[in-house]
Amino acid sequence: MRRTSLLVGARALLGAAVLSTGSLNFLNTSVSSASTGASGFSSPDAIAVSASDVWVANVIGNSVAEFNVASGSLVRVINAKADGFHRPEGIAVNGSHVWVTNSNQDLDAMGTARYPLATYSSITELNANNGSLVRVINRPADHLVEPGPIAICGSHVWVVNDNATANAVSSAAVTLVELNDSNGSLVRLYRANVDGLDGLINLTATRSDVWLTNLYGPYDSKSSVTELNARTGSLVRIVKAQKKDPPDPVSVDGSHVWIGTTLMGSNSVTELNARTGSLVRIIKAKADHFNGLSGIAAQGSHVWVTNSGALASRGNTNSVTELNARTGSLVRIIKAKADGFNRPSDVVASGSKLWVLNFDSITELNQNNGSLVRVIR
Numbered sequence: 001m002r003r004t005s006l007l008v009g010a011r012a013l014l015g016a017a018v019l020s021t022g023s024l025n026f027l028n029t030s031v032s033s034a035s036t037g038a039s040g041f042s043s044p045d046a047i048a049v050s051a052s053d054v055w056v057a058n059v060i061g062n063s064v065a066e067f068n069v070a071s072g073s074l075v076r077v078i079n080a081k082a083d084g085f086h087r088p089e090g091i092a093v094n095g096s097h098v099w100v101t102n103s104n105q106d107l108d109a110m111g112t113a114r115y116p117l118a119t120y121s122s123i124t125e126l127n128a129n130n131g132s133l134v135r136v137i138n139r140p141a142d143h144l145v146e147p148g149p150i151a152i153c154g155s156h157v158w159v160v161n162d163n164a165t166a167n168a169v170s171s172a173a174v175t176l177v178e179l180n181d182s183n184g185s186l187v188r189l190y191r192a193n194v195d196g197l198d199g200l201i202n203l204t205a206t207r208s209d210v211w212l213t214n215l216y217g218p219y220d221s222k223s224s225v226t227e228l229n230a231r232t233g234s235l236v237r238i239v240k241a242q243k244k245d246p247p248d249p250v251s252v253d254g255s256h257v258w259i260g261t262t263l264m265g266s267n268s269v270t271e272l273n274a275r276t277g278s279l280v281r282i283i284k285a286k287a288d289h290f291n292g293l294s295g296i297a298a299q300g301s302h303v304w305v306t307n308s309g310a311l312a313s314r315g316n317t318n319s320v321t322e323l324n325a326r327t328g329s330l331v332r333i334i335k336a337k338a339d340g341f342n343r344p345s346d347v348v349a350s351g352s353k354l355w356v357l358n359f360d361s362i363t364e365l366n367q368n369n370g371s372l373v374r375v376i377r
Helices: 010-019
Strands: 044-049 053-058 063-068 074-078 088-094 097-102 122-127 133-137 147-153 156-161 174-180 186-191 200-205 209-214 224-229 235-240 250-253 256-261 268-273 279-283 293-299 302-307 319-324 330-334 347-350 353-357 362-366 372-376
Touching: 044 347, 044 353, 053 088, 063 088, 088 147, 088 156, 097 147, 122 147, 147 200, 156 200, 174 200, 200 250, 209 250, 256 293, 268 293, 293 347, 293 353, 302 347
Parallel strands: 044 088, 250 293
Antiparallel strands: 044 053, 053 063, 063 074, 088 097, 097 122, 122 133, 147 156, 156 174, 174 186, 200 209, 209 224, 224 235, 250 256, 256 268, 268 279, 293 302, 302 319, 319 330, 347 353, 353 362, 362 372
């Protein structure tokens, strides 16, 4: 998920490092006048892929665009008033359900009569078959406070409250919300400073575990990674970060957990053993040319990392680094001009394809050799 504006709470502390690059955050206050063009893109912020469709959340356009997986053609742009989209910055799909998180980024007005939390902090559920509205979830009991990153696996939906700490007046300290995928009902709430959940940044989920990256941790204020049992919500373990550099994007495939770190000067990938949480390796070879790691995806023998170009002086801007999942060694740097990379952020591996979300397009690649399939504009 792309950083779209200057946030408060956990992400505000990351903001100083991010905004100084001019690459990962995009501040735009003129939301009401924005529209989604014929291409379906209007500051796309997050991407999800199903067997038949690619779904994109447009944070400025207040819409969701659906594309055909096979052809890349635009199916529809979803932006009905009833859908309640407001700066949607997280999206996930599971079977016939598409889930979109809506946040309020007008910082000064957050929680006021103009932007009430109950209206502008919500989750929209769509029917994946036809794009119709299923429900808008904004119950006070759910304690949604600027929901952002979202992950689904099985019958569980997990949502990170981006600014739970800053908005403690209205939402004590609920940092993670778990919902039922079948009906949107509340399963449980997770409090900040419990189970190492402190300054949540990102997450991913499998059928057995939920992995969450934290700005803080119980180890001398160093960053950490929390692993929860996906069925019970109980703590499995807290993994201490090797350095104070905060982890951000996270991906799990089989027995490996891959975590990208880019802020505060790091630019590296950490590999953990998914069964034990132990460190396998930290990958930061000069040849990897990591630069502004924004997204990470792993599937089979491949790991892909997007380089958004946070530090132009380091070169290798607008590219994707592919690693060997077994050894951590470099496979290739993908950055042909025809690939159309433009501040690449999210990356999703699905089937034999790799989908990379850019600032104004989607690049579809062949997983086997990194060759270009198409650029969807």
